[in-house]
Amino acid sequence: MITNSVTKQIIAMGGGGFSMEPENPLLDRYILGLCKKKRPKICFIPTASGDSDKYIVKFYSAFVQVLCQPSHLSLFNPFTSDFRSFVLEQDIIYVGGGNTKNLIALWKEWGLDHVLREAWESGVILSGLSAGSICWFEEGLTDSIPGNMTVLQCLGFLKGSNCPHYDGEPRRKPAYHQLLSEGLISSGYAVDDGVALHFVGEQLEKVVSSRPQPKAYCLERVDKTVKETILEPIYLGNN
Structure with missing residues (x-):
């Protein structure tokens, strides 16, 4: 049963973490630190990469070095038909990058979108980078279709749109x-x-970074023009 004490949290990374900054664990440590358990259960969902074996190995290589219980959930080689029980047992869900269009389609086909919403509303921390960031919003800017930047309808846990890799691509x-x-x-x-x-909930609580220079931005359409406001992150290296 969901109570008023449950805190819903989503950490949406533009890029970074173990797969993009293997020598810089600040963002991954931040995510782990949000769970107050000594050995949080963290599950990697690599759907967007087609469940790339190399990606999964990178995840385990990074997280076996820290105090947690890592696992992964494959839709291409599922080990259980009861996704709901497995996901709800986790403390943190970490969604990898790749093709967001495929991710959304497969999650909906398997009913994983509903399971993840239930997990979020139950206090399981949702996180991810790139496709694993876009997916939580109503819309995302994606390169899932080769040669194009297109708008993708996503899960809508969070209002508005999301664009990762703003400085990287x-x-x-x-x-x-x-x-x-x-x-x-x-x-x-x-x-x-x-x-x-x-x-936290549907509201932006904080912006954090693994390096001093990168930024986040709030973009709004005002009279057919775009207003871009810088959101200065808290550099985690100062903590």
Whole structure:
């Protein structure tokens, strides 16, 4: 039973973590630190990568070195038909990058979207980078279709749109601005690599970063123009 004491949390990274910054664990440690247990259960969901074996190995290589209980959930080689029980036993869900369009389609086909919403509403921490960031919003700017930057309808746990890799991929910023100015995507957040948005409930609580320079941005459409506001992160290296 869900009570009023449950804290719903989502950490949406523009890029970073063990797969992009293997020598810089600050964002991953931040996510683990949100769970007050000594050995939190953290489950990696690599759907967007097609359950890449290399990606899964990278996850275990990174997280076996810290005090936690790592596992992963595969939709291509599932070990159980009872996803719900497995997911609800976790403390943290960590969603990897890749093709967001495939991720959304497969999650809906398997009913994992409903399971993850239930987990979030039960206090399981949801996190991820790139596709694993976009997926939680109503819409996302994705390169899932080769050669194009397109708008993708996502899960809608969080309001608005999301654009990861804002500084890391040159096409992202102009595409996001153009789509927003034309009213083809809703207002939302752009996030540089190495930066994470920390939502509590549906509200942005904090912005953190693994490096001093990267930023996050709030983008709004105002009279057919785009207003971009910098959201200065808290650099985790100072903690």
